[in-house]
Amino acid sequence: MQLILISGLSGSGKSVALKALEDAGYASVDNLPATLLSKLIALYREQGHKRVAISVDTRGGPTLAALPGAMKELSDEGVDVRLLYFEAKPDTLVKRFSETRRRHPLSGPGLTVEECIRQEQEMLAEVKALGYPIDTSELSANRLRTWIKALVGAEAGRLTVVFESFGFKHGVPLDADLVFDARCLPNPFYDPRLRPLTGLDQAIVDFFLQESSVAEMIHDIRRFLDKWLPAYRQENRSYLTVAVGCTGGQHRSVFVIEALARAFAGEQVLIRHRELPETR
Template identity: 45%
Template sequence: MQLLEDVGFNCIDNLPASLLPELVGKVARSANEGSGNARLALGIDVRNPWSDLKQAPEVIEKLRGSGVQCDVIYLDARAPTLIRRFSETRRKHPLTDENTHLSEALEREKDLLAPIAALADLVIDTSGLSLHQLREQIKNRVVGHEAPGMAVLFQSFGFKHGVPLDADLVFDCRCLPNPYWMPELRSKTGADSEVAEFLLAQPETTEMLDDIATYLKRWLPRYQNSNRSYTCIGIGCTGGRHRSVFVAERLAEFFKDQFPDVQVKHREQAEH
């Protein structure tokens, strides 16, 4: 919210969802009269009154139906990460009380927000992100997404660290020969030329690249035609350092001329 405010959005944290149509109407009228800013960012969480939270999906759909551009960004994280964060900050979860443990509150929170999450244009898994990294993702994937059309993110990851929560599609590269077992390649990554040469020397690598590219070439336009603004494609291998990085880089290179905003993120590299 602070980042969006810094780049010119009017920001309101935890506005009751039932007041959203009235606020949007007022902002639109002011903007049409030349006396206001039509860029509006609202934060909604379980502190919202339950009756308002329940109305949120319907309100959002009505706004979209009336022609208002309404993008929903859903921030998610794994339960162990959230428990650690609450422990470190010593903040009280709004749904906890003398009868409700934190883990139970997190489960209830997920259930309450599920209808809003289902409407999300973009889901960001914050589990492995620092505050600085989260701001960078918002900046790159939201603020920096000015071109019309769908933004496509190729994200490499390691299955042993879990599948990214924000991945819309996931491809598994663990069947490819693993450079990790080559002592001279172990310390390198899929972005290094030596690893690329090793993988390209394996026929199955080219076959997998061709198959994934063919699938995406056919189906990504269908995603775009369904009015999606963002699609995250997860490319996984065991550790997320060699095969998945290489494949993600090659796919991003292939699709950069077909979509206006193609990005690459290497999750496990960001954590080292």
């Protein structure tokens, strides 16, 4: 059985993710007290379910403390347990609550939304350490659905290396494990003919292939990963996110990420380009 647990901050996209998994054929349950997790999975196994998605978060109150033990128990029983932790920047969450006019689950007399967010972050600190963080600050609902399906489709038991490009002017991804800065590389943005293109276009590829500094940076990052990937595997991690940023996330970071993904084609690899249009 594959069990996807969804947790994280209110307003970060957990409902979108759970619905995406439900549409993909997962039996889904929202807001389950962690103390009931083992009993529910036993029931689902009796019914023959192979894929289950369950949301467990601060709405469960004190029962959240039982989650680590329940996850270990199920893993020992042979269940492929993965936890996806959703988060976003505080200002993004505040804006979402304001736009939807929804009440924060922790709201009470005298508490602002910002205070509720900080309180929730503290309550979920241990849960976050158990799973793979996903920063939805710059993601549309459609792109989040695509990322979720790619993550859960990865083969269990292998380290999945997520290569992600981004633009520093939009902020560093909260879910990045390793961050490399490509802003020192030559920038095709200043060529009016190349500016509208992205690092996926052949003209941009040809531009970077002529720049020795670009090849040197890719070589250095590759050497670093070659050396340290075994150490991350020994931690029994399921995912490692390697993020490369440039100013706007359109040219340099995209090209470098594509080159790194090809270099590590023997690994289980996922590619993300955070700033590119979803049609790319």
